[in-house]
Amino acid sequence: MFEIFSNYWPHVLAVLSVVLGVPAAVHAAMTKQEVRSALGWVGIILLSPVLGAMLYAVAGINRIRRSSIEQQRSQFRDRRPDDLAKYDVSAASVAGQFGQRFAGMKLLGDRVSRHRICSGNTAAMLTGGDRAYAAMLQEIADARRSILLESYIFDRDPIGLRFADALIAAVKRGVQVRVLIDAVGARYSVPSIVGYLTEGGVTVRVFNGNIIMGLRLPYANLRTHRKILVIDGAVGFTGGMNIRAGFTFEFAGETQAHDTHFRVTGPVVADLFQVAAEDWRFTTREMLDGDAWRITPALTDSKPRQPLMLMRAVPSGPDRANESNHKMLMGAFSVARRSIRIMSPYFLPDRELISALVTASLRGVEVDIIVPAVNNLLLVDRAMTSQFDQVLKGGCRIWRADGPFNHSKLMTIDNRWSYVGSSNLDPRSLRLNFEIDLEILDTSFAAAIGETIKEVVRGASPVTLEELQSKPFLKRLVNRIFWLGSPYL
Known part of the structure; x- marks a missing residue:
């Protein structure tokens, strides 16, 4: 032979x-x-x-068949409680409050997201892991009916074990608990937190992979990058924060990585729950139904302590919602008149988004993009550095934020429209990952996001064309090679 x-x-x-x-x-x-x-x-x-x-x-092959996902998700399509319909917002109402261009953004969102923009919501910004994790753990401790948690990374470290113990305690007092962790993210800790949770009685699964026998490479590009926590169908948390000790001062000290998370209430919580429940059903075939999973968003009274906001959940991923986040960004950049403020740890937009940003700048819009001076992904940092000149030549400004790595994903347009959540401005988030973001129309919230970004800029260094062109040719060539592989980083 x-x-x-x-x-x-x-x-x-x-x-x-x-x-x-x-x-x-x-x-x-x-x-x-x-x-x-x-x-x-x-x-x-x-x-x-x-x-x-x-x-x-x-x-290269998307093995998550869109028809399969769509068939399962269609079963959730009409499960939004009827009593929340009164919080839906009309285009005329948006135009009256924010102008016709943002009524156009409402129409765009209606067409690319399955979820409606609604009133009656609040969003509290939680900066840093110490504050965010404390708020999440408190809600878990107070849970009486159900906890649904979806996360990209759930480390088996002091913070991860603290969350795991809180979830195990909830199970012991009769709370229904479901935990979904991405298969790639679960491998950040060895051994995984999955075994610890399972031994404690928590129902936990991994999204799209086998973490016991090892990572299944065909699914490495199709990750749930979402971070969603819903308690009793009433209070939700979402944003960019994974569950890791490195994001706390308590365990990491001055080297802690920074991030931003949000505690939300109101009708939008029903949509966050629906997105996470769809992912759970896709993974396990279990429908989260019954009294324990009843959606009862905490609707604020007539004299709220926080201003009520117009808000929409925008899921995206390699299914029917493919590139929803990309379309929302294109629309937002096109309606900007005064300012576009972007903060992202990974800035590798495609040519369409770069053109939209440059065109906005040429129209007189101030475009500021903030990225970390020190990145946790060296190859991504080298690739995006190679692309900076395309943005700078169009009049946009790029800033390198000094200090520890900042993982926040924040955006605001004209101090009226904000976009926050799990999406980075890179090929994975825009085309390969399952993401969840919030579209928020509220001047106070946008001002808070803008001020957060401005505070970072005050301690940042501007990136200039002269600086980029002064780098040794070999270094620029290597960066360019990494840039060529950016769709796969």
């Missing part, structure tokens, strides 16, 4: 090249929606048919 193979291996290789390469190239050409992605994969397959086809099978 070996002798036959040694004599005819070129023929075998040629046959394999055709058998594997042609179907892979055809699949890439027919299924990829972006021409650059399709060309990239077809080029890889043609240049190395066997190896390229294997690589495409591992990293």
